[in-house]
Amino acid sequence: MHRLATALLVFATGLAQAQTLRWSSQGDMQTTDPHSQNEVMTNSLNNQVYEGLTRRMKDMSMGPALATEWTQVTPLIWRFKLRAGVKFHDGTPFTAEDVVFSMQRLRDDNAPQRVYANAVGIPKAIDPLTVVFTLDKPNPIVPELLANLFIMSRRWCEEHRVTRPLNFKQQEESYASQHANGTGPFVLISRQPGVKTVFKRNPAWWNKFEGNLQEFTYLPIGNDATRTAALISGEIDFVLDPPPRDVARLRTVPELKVVDGQENRIVYVGMDQTRDKLLYGQAPGDKNPLKDLRVRKALYHAIDIEAIKTKLMSGYATPTGGLTSSPRGAYGDPKLETRLPYDVAASKKLLAEAGYPDGFDITMDCPNNRYVNDERICIALASMWAQVKVRVKVNAIPRTLFFPKVEKFDTSLYLTGWGGGSTDAEVMLTPVLRNRGEQGVGVANYGGSINNEGDALAAASTTETDPKKREATVKAALQSFRDQVNIIPLHRQVIPWAMRKEVSIPHSPNNWASMDWVTVGK
The missing domain is CATH 3.40.190.10 (Periplasmic binding protein-like II)
Structure with a gap:
């Protein structure tokens, strides 16, 4: 015994x-x-x-x-x-x-x-x-x-x-x-x-x-190739974010498996819409072009989102014009998911109308270890915007430096994301899209955008208990923020998890x- x-x-x-x-x-x-x-x-x-x-x-x-x-x-x-x-x-x-x-x-x-x-x-x-x-x-x-x-x-x-x-x-x-x-x-x-x-x-x-x-x-490994090699060799057992270009290879390794799923997270571009002068950049007249709706639309039109999806993300992204972490946040309304079309000519026209036919110079802050291919996305955006003479310097930094920087509103142009467990529009409307205010309202509105119509609608949606009335109010708020291009949505990440x-x-x-x-x- x-x-x-x-x-x-x-x-x-x-x-x-x-x-x-x-x-x-x-x-x-x-x-x-x-x-x-x-x-x-x-x-x-x-x-x-x-x-x-x-x-x-x-x-x-x-x-x-x-x-x-x-x-x-x-x-x-x-x-x-x-x-x-x-x-x-x-x-x-x-x-x-x-x-x-x-x-x-x-x-x-x-x-x-x-x-x-x-x-x-x-x-x-x-x-x-x-x-x-x-x-x-x-x-x-x-x-x-x-x-x-x-x-x-x-x-x-x-x-x-x-x-x-x-x-x-x-x-x-x-x-x-x-x-x-x-x-x-x-x-x-x-x-x-x-x-x-x-x-x-x-x-x-x-x-x-x-x-x-x-x-x-938990062992953070910043280099993509090193992280993939560590998984294949057995030094680690699970990778939360295998590089998209390595996923096909990982699927062929007998000792490994890959599980896919779309993340409740939207990756987007934020813009300083508060200052009268660019904090990081130079524009004609010493102005801040991003305060002009025409300029924000021009930047949006100049983005070839399909190229980002296929060439950069290897298909592991769902392009969207939506402003919520999940389509469910907009009640599945396809009108609230449509993007402004990729149109370089329209972009140039808008910039000229706004007084920037020769573009301007600006620095874009970007994390280099937070989202899938985040630094490469910023570099790709800079290349696309160069076609319309907007000259972008990419400042790619680790997340431990990036988030304190943008939280202090120390930025002119930035790439970030928002999402998590909840699919409700509230978790995007109040912290990210609403005007900066008291009690944490607009706490993640790092660009300081002001949209009084959208803000009022979003505020009303937070207290509306009638489901049908709330749906209508949420949709109206989202449409207002879309119309004003307070942020430029890119895509929702498709997340493959790789493990032994x-x-x-x-x-x-x-x-x-x-x-x-x-x-x-x-």
Whole structure:
């Protein structure tokens, strides 16, 4: 019996050692403070440690997480019952006071998620397992927004003096920059920014693991060829973003498999529409051409989107004229998805009418490790715009430098993307398209565009609870932003995930690998 028990223990130990995963992408998470950045890689890794009151399920529907149930008591009051027996990784019990504290922390000026935290109202702890949110105006998607508002331990934050989110755009560091204490399925073990981050299974997690993963290590590898070679050689087990030009080759490797899916994310060009003079560039009359609708339309017309799709993205992109992360955000209306046509002659004509027949000079800020082929897209755009005499200098920088730069509005022209789990138009309208305002409205409107008509319609849509009226209002808002070309949409990414044959990871439209669903081996 003793020998059998010993053999079983050895077998179980060996199995646990085998159930590990090494995975990679082109860029690292930016911080382990879950309230100081709102970027998908940072959020997805932090979400292995931290949880919200709700959770997005495999079919992208909303399900319970730290809250077991919720009720809209009145149009302005939501009641959430919290899960009993949950503990943070340091053993501290999870209570309603942690929810109240976290929502207060999320409303801080340093938190880019404050636009969502403000939208769900002010929480009050009724008892240790009940929280009531009181809103100042109706919000039909409160549970959906709460999925991305992660709960931190009040006690831990006070102990380590991190009661405010770190100011990431000012490159502030705090204890929460490289340490974490959540309630989630995995515990942060160690972090070496830009090198590796190690997580181990939380044996006290309240939920049931669907997969068998015991430990995973995230290893950012910026060079495409190196990342592909590491997967083929077996140095890593999973690549979230294999280069499109390598995907066909990866499909032929017997030890690997590729799983495809479209991401809920739109990649677009933003433009400074605030300053009277270009911050980075030179134009006739010392003006800012991007304030002129004709110039914005001219840049749009000069983009050969099919060339980007076929030659650059190898088909792994869906061109769109839409302004939402998913067509569902525009209720599948094809009129809201159509692009301005590729028309160089029309572009030149518009530039001449606007007073720029010989174009102008401008710098374009671009991440080089955030989106699929991001730097190459910017270079391709610069080449296309050169045909209409708009001379673009591409400033390609890592995401850790790019996002603080644009968040400080230190840009004239930029490439970025927006999306995630939610397909609702609200997550694009309020943070990205609306005029900059209070409580985080327009927080990601890095170009400072002002569209009063679109802003008013978008604001009305956030409080409209009648589904048909809300649909009409959302569509009208999107059409207004389209008419004014406040941003130039490019495409929605098609994301292939590449992994070893023995690894099973459910593909997700939010490009978000949930490690508690991962199985390694048979």
